[in-house]
Amino acid sequence: MEELFTILHPSYVLRNALYGGMVTGLVLPLIGVFMYCRRMVFLGVTLPQLSTGGIAAAVFWHLTYHQQEPNHSDFLLALLGSTIVTTGTLLLLAALERRGHEMVESRIGTVYVFAGAVTILLLASERIPEVGIVTLLRGQIITISDMDMAILLVAYTGIVLLITLFRRELLLVSVDRDLALSLGKRLWVWDIILYGLVGFAISLGVLMVGPLLTFAFLLLPTMMAIQLAKRFFLVPFLGGMFGLGIALIGFIVSFFMDWPTGATDSLLACLLLGVITLGQWLRRLVSRPITR
Amino acid sequence: MTLPLISLDQVTIGYPGVPILEKVSLEIVSGDSYAVLGPNGSGKTALLKTIAGILAPIEGRLHRQASEGGDSVQVGYVPQRAALNGLLPLTVGEVIQMGTYGNVKPWQRLGKGERERIDWAKQEVEIEDLEQKRYSELSGGQQQRTLIARALASAPVVLVLDEPLASLDKKTVQTMLRLLVKLKSDTGMTLLWADHFIPELLQVVQDVLEIEYRTLHTQTVEQYMQRG
Helix, strand or coil: CHHHHHHHCCCCCCHHHHHHHHHHHHHHHHHHHHHHHCCCHHHHHHHHHHHHHHHHHHHHHHHHHHCCCCCCCHHHHHHHHHHHHHHHHHHHHHHHHHHCCCCHHHHHHHHHHHHHHHHHHHHHCCHHHHCCCHHHHHCCHHHCCHHHHHHHHHHHHHHHHHHHHCHHHHHHHHHCHHHHHHCCCCHHHHHHHHHHHHHHHHHHHHHHHHHHHHHHHHHHHHHHHHHHCCCHHHHHHHHHHHHHHHHHHHHHHHHHHCCCHHHHHHHHHHHHHHHHHHHHHHHHHHHCCCCC | CCCCCEEEEEEEEEECCEEEEEEEEEEECCCCEEEEECCCCCCHHHHHHHHCCCCCCCEEEEEECECCCCCECCEEEECCHHHCCCCCCCEHHHHHHHCCCCCCCCCCCCCHHHHHHHHHHHHHCCCHHHCCCEHHHCCHHHHHHHHHHHHHHCCCCEEEEECCCCCCCHHHHHHHHHHHHHHHHHHCCEEEEEECCCCCHHHHCCEEEEEECCEEEEEEHHHHHHHC
């Protein structure tokens, strides 16, 4: 019990790992709701991979053209590279979707393979491993500084405020695009805002907790909330609470079991989703009228 | 002479790169009701979506009369029921509320006017008791009424309905027809209604827009009936 108080105490040496995970767990499901509504779940796997490629590309560019090792501004450099690559690709995919000649999934699959390959090749270059930048690519949650934590807090607060302000428009363009058009909404404006938020939030998430947990936080808490919420506007709130809880409990479990935090959180999210899905299935089975 | 609410002048209708109807000229007059008839795939939905502002004309000119506020007249669009993702836990109240989102700025809360319009829309299609129900758990007729209420909540001058009677049983079809006739007499709203041929539909409308071989023929109900 004493150890539990220790890791929850504000002076705990890895406090930023805990806080960073919790904030990411709280905010990413708010973005995930709109991705789920837009049926962009497959894209949810691809974007963190793409974001990782963006981080690697930004660091590689910096080392190649500035001939110096990245310093404490690593985080901002990686965030910028990742956001540009992720948001830019999202917008490109959206533009191609309008032309609609091939299957959307095939393009997303190609982007996933491309991003994965580029990341591996950049990591294999002689420069990147030398500067020990690999932690950035895996999510640097354990080593995150107070400054990086402050950037995360400010950025995610901004994202939450924008989502709250534009919740109706984002819902409309995500759930029923025809209705949005008939009501005179400019879809391209709201798409850019949504994709910008998605790209930025995922880039920060990948830097903080890595691609695996970013995907887990984006979609699994949302899928839990959608099964339990009585009305749609409760879904983001419930999803955020699930993400927050998973990050907290996952951190405690990983501490006591000496497991990697990201993988522990992801596994916990999968288990919880399984339990909720099973519970809902049993509830429907029990409430179904008996027919002879 | 009354100006048409919406006029199409030599408009080519369809999806980008895929024209469906060519050189359509049409005037939608205030207070009239129109049936849009034609076989599957003939372009009924594309025509309605163009009038509702969802599809941009490929060629030609579409003009909407300006309303009192200076904006062009609002067209309420009622899609086919499958248009809404059934996996989302949207309640009937939330679906109807979406119809008001065009009238409210992002930083504004729903005003008294919007709330009154939502209540009126629910009453008009007789779904006041379904407010808290999940949209996905409703019957086909109830879902269709919810989508009509959502369109009414947008304060439309023209209501466009895309096959509202499709896949409904006979009793529900009669209920829907009764509700739409009542709506028409209560509001004097202009209706555009796409469906397959249903004799009862021709008792509700004055004009028939018939799509045949990629062209649109405008005629009165009497002319349509005489042609057989």
